[in-house]
Structure formats: C-alpha cells, structure tokens
Amino acid sequence: MVNTMAFNKNDSRSFLTEEHLLFKQSIREFLDKEAIPFYDQWEKEGEVPRSFWKKIGNNGFLCPWLDVEFGGVGADFGYSVVLAEELEMVGSALVGISIHSDVVAPYIASFGTLDQKQRYLPKFISGEMISAFAMTEPGMGSELANIQTTAIKKDGYYIVNGAKTFITNGFKADLLIVACKTDLDAVPSNDGISLLLIDKDTPGLTRGRKLEKAGQNSSETAELFFDDASVPVGNILGEEGKGLSYIMQKLQQERLMCAIGSLMAAKDMLHLTMNFIKERKAIGKKISKFNNAQFTIAEIATDIQLGRTFVDGLICKHMNGENIITEVSMAKYWITEMSKRISEKCMQLHDGYGNMGDYKIARRHRDIPVTTFYTGSDEIVKTLIAKNIGF
Template sequence: MRRSLYDTEHEDFRAAFRAFVRAEITPHLAEWEAAGIVPRELFAAAGEAGFVGMAVPAEYGGGGVPDFRFSAVVAEEIGAGGISGAGLGLATHNDICLPYVLALATAEQRERWLPGLASGELVAAIAMTEPGTGSDLTGIRTSARREGGAYVVDGAKTFITNGINADLVITVVRTDRSSRHGGLSLLVLERGMPGFTRGRNLDKLGQHAQDTAELAFDGVRVPEVNLLGEEGGAFVQLVANLPQERLSIAVLAVAAARAALDQTLGYVKQRKAFGRPIGSFQNSRFVLAEIATEVAVAQSFVDDCVRAHVRGELSAEEAAQAKWWCTELQGRVVDRCLQLHGGYGYMLEYPIAKAYADARITRIYGGTTEIMKEVVGRGLGL
C-alpha cells in the first residue's frame, strides 16, 4: 500500500539523510559500538548537513520548518539502517530536547543556546530518571534551592541519553518539597559547571554506540537565568512533550521491524534446508505473512498519529498506544526473524542479532509498556 504521509520535500530529505548515514555513520558503526559512544563531531556534521534543528527558526541557524515529518523521516532511517545506537543521540537532541527550548526559552536563552543547538556544536540531553525514580516523576529527589541569584543543585540522575556528550542538560529538579506535581522545575545545567560530574558510561545490552550515563550534582550553582519555563511548571511541561517523544520511538520501532522483515526475506530465499529454500516451507511463509501484515497495520496507525501530531491533535493516550504497541511489535518481529535465521541469527556478524539486542530497550525507555497501558486505561475513565 502506497503511503501518503510524506510529500516530495520529505522524500528528498530522506534520500539526503540516507546518504549521510551511509557516508558518515555506517562505516564507523563497529568502531563506535566498541567505544560505547559516538564522537561529538557527528552532531556538528549532521548540523552542517541540515539534519539537526530542523524546527529551529532560521534566524538562529535552523531549518525554520516546524514539521515533525522531517523528524519522522530521520527516525525511520535510523530504524531502517540498524543504527539506533549511533542515531538515538540525534533523535534525542532533535525530538526530545529541542522542543523544550523552543517552547519555553526566554529571548536571552534562545540567543544563547539555539544557534549552537541548531548547528550541532552544542549537544543536548534531558535528565529525568534517578537511581531510585523511574516512571514516577513525582518521586524525583534532585533538589534545587535558591541562593544569591542562583539555584544550588544536589542529587543524581541515571540512564541519561547523550549523558557524556551533552553540553546542555535539561534537568528536572525539585524546587518545592511541599508540592508533588507543582514542585518540579527545569534547569539547564551546562558543561563545566563546578560540582556537575559525569559518572560511568553505562554498559548496556544493546545500542552500544549510544552514550548513556550517570550524572551527579554536588552543590552545583546554576544561574537563575538558566531556569527553563516557570518555576514549578515542569510537570505540566513534561506531560506536554512526552507524546512527541513516544511517537518518535514508535516511528523508529516500526521502521526497525520492517528492516528485520526485509533482512529475513532475503535470508530465507537464499538459505536452503532439505534441498530447497527455507522460505518455501509453509511455516516460514506463514510467519513472514503474519509479520508483514502486522507491520503494515502498525505503519498505518503510526502514520495517522504523525498526521494528528502535525495538526496539533495527537493525544497523550494515542501516543501511548502507538509507543507500547509498536515497540512490542518490534520485539516480536525481531525475535521471530532471528528464529528463522537459525543458529546464524545468534551470531553478531548477522544484523538480526544486533537488531534483537537493540530492540529490547524500546519497551522500557520513554515509558514502559506497563505505564503506557496505564495512560491508555486512565484515558478510558478507568
């Protein structure tokens, strides 16, 4: 079925980004996977090529096009190219961090941060999760108290994407202990601030090229001018931005599932057993027919969600539906595709093995499947 989500300019953008991936990422992927991090220069190269800050106004050096479909193209190509570890940092920078700055920054903050964020010379991260707090944002304990024109920040964060590379970390802090929801604020911590240290680059099951770090704050003095949005307004701000993050994950998940399907179709047509291609056996045909159908159905729903988001109509419940369904689909698809590869599927030299390891986290980050179902259930009035 022909997709109608994208226009010619989006497909031209896709072709350009696909060429960028082949030239700038794929040749170095094994090296970056081994190192556990991509070089900061990747963000600058992506910025120079126009793949960072697409929604940033042109006056600050961005693309000046607030059309999420360009971000969706990037997410699809990351999934299709099997580069989720290397590409996730770009998606986090574009789809998760930049919207907070674009929506909440003062004129002074926009002048100070947007040019670097648009060029890729500044790398962004967002720090929510803490060692003792995951999906429940009201449990955040990292504190920020006012003192002499600054906030003094104490606490710790973990599982932070871009945690090592980031220059600007949008940090969720508690500014009022007496209020669960209204006591949270967003502070932008900058590289080099005394007391702001980075711990381990965490060793993960998959997505090895993505730097995922622990962050520690010991009496970090953050100027009041680094408050993003209103003090006490972070919970509302986070809830408003989470649907785009979850939609981006869903888009990538469907693309990764489709890539696994395509790889497996090629494999079963070549690999033989009992004198004939294994794809010719009824079980193989039925499994792949089921996968192809499920991917097509998920693609249709996600495309509709993207359209709704572009119109400003995507609900939190719809984004949660897309996120949990598509990431669970991704997990099922890569598992069944690996099975059709037999023993070779377990070998890391085959892309399906890497896809299997990379896929596991998508059902966890951005909100676990269980939390997504809670969001959907509450939307039903339950």
C-alpha cells in the same frame, strides 16, 4: 553492512511531500557515506564520535523545524519523521541524535527565553553542542512526580543536589535539561518540579561511569551526580514549579518518536530476514520455500502494516496540533512490544546465524528490548491509557 531499504520516490504516505522525499534521499545518501561504513566500529568503541554530530549538523539535518532566526528553516514535523526513520535504518544507537533534535530542542524552543534560544539553538543545529534530558533517577523509575533531585534557590543560584541515571547522550552532553524539585513542600498534584539548563562545566556536576548496556552500545548512557552544583537562576527553563506540566506537554511527541523508531526497526528486521531466507537452505531447499517461514513472514508483514497505518494516522493528527496522548501511548506500548516479538521470530528464521555478532539481526535483537522502557515503562503507559479511557 548494507542499507536494505531502497529510496522510494513513490512513497504514498499522505503527510510526505516531494520536499520531504528529497530530504529523505539527501540524508540517506549522507548516512550511506558517513554512518553505515563506520557503525560497527562505533558499536565496538561505545560511542558515536563528536565529528559525526558536526557533520550531520553542517549538512542541515538537525532541528530543521526551528525558526529561521535560530538557524532552522521552519520545516514541519514530517522532516523529523524522516530523520528518525533514516537514523533507525542505520541502527538504534543513533537514537541520541533524534533525542537531541526532536525531544530536547523543542523544550528550549517552546519554554526558553529569547536569550536561551539564541545561546543554545544555533549550536544545536550545527552539531557543535550535544544535549540530553535528565529525568530518571536511581530507584525512581517512571514516577516523575516523586523526583528526589532538589534545587534550592540561594544568592542568585539554584543549588542542585541529587543523581540521575540512564541518561542518553549524558556522557558527552554539553547541555543538560535537568528535572529538579524546587518546592520541597509541594504535593505531586501541585507539581513543584522545575527544569534547569545545566552546562557541562557547572561546578558540582560530575559524570559517573559510561553505563554498559545489553544493546545500543554506541548510544552513550550516563550517570550524573550533583553535589551542591551552582546553577544561575537565569538558567531556569520556563516558570519555576511548572516542570511536570511542561514534560506532559511534550510527552506526545516523545512517545510518537519512540513508536516511529521501533516500527522502522521492525521493518528492517523483516527485510533482513526475507533476504536471508531467500538464500539459506535447509533439508535441500531454500528456507523461504517452507510453509512455516512463509506464514511467519506474512504475520510479521501484517503486524508492520497495521502499525504503519496506525502511526501514520497519528503523525498527521500530531502535525495538525491534535491532542492524541492516549493514542500515541497506545502506539508506543504496542509497537515496542510488537518489535520485540518480531525480533524473536526473525532470530528463529536466521537459525544459528542469528547469534553471530557480525549479523545485523543479532544487534537488532539486542537493541530492541530497551525501547519498552523509553518515555515510561509499559506499566506506566498502560496506567495512563486506562485512566484516559475512563477506567
């Protein structure tokens, strides 16, 4: 497997400084050595080994945005963008690392007590601790307000009952942020949902089977079951009954990260396909010389450039602290769907070789569809967009 994207010191994106580019070069060199040679084996084994988590942590790539007092360097969001892009260039199954570093950790950094931050965040940075966010439930879909997992306070503990599914990192996670209903009488508009920090060894917590998926094989996805799980009341994250509002506050970054990853997947598919058709022949000439192939490549490149311009603008606004939830929802919906379309076109240009499992384009084609369900299905995201534009 070859990393097709050469390091570009002249990357002109406005939010990237020389320091960002040096970080980009460092993590690319790390991944070239520690991830790319082993990625196919990880896919076969169905997991990214814990040893890799520790290596990437020990090299300073996890949660660089955290404050110095917790082991970070106080870096800006641009470093998170670079990390997500470089991980995606290796393969989509490394998404669990971005979720750990830039989805789960921000909840603790924003809403956790000092004790919680000191207890968990340094281990997040080192890779010693793996984390997951458990929201989705069987039969619930994206309706977070209708969460059925309950947490009832009793004798200094929350007694948790319920089930979660499709939890990225869930099988290996040392710490879970679990969304639970703590006010059983609350109507959806009044929230009633709380976030609990639940350690892996909590009595009453069991993990179901490691879910087999159509793609992203080495990204571990798990079922979680809570049967009178006893969680100390001190493990509540933020205030009781404010969980849904916390989730909505963090949704902007989560959907932006999804758009960034999907865009990089599309960019990788373009480069893979261009390299392939420059060498592959049909009817006596290289495929790249056929008008149809040239038209298709032009269409794909145009889509990617439009997406890149849109997303880069959103990254700058996000870094400036602007509320752009409508725009990032548009980006998440459009770019994940665009990447699916691109995967089909690239598979077609690879002809029969696109169906060969040892070709990266085949894995890309398997991996990309699930992104349309990340952070809410297309239908949920479109509903939010329509509501926010006054329809």
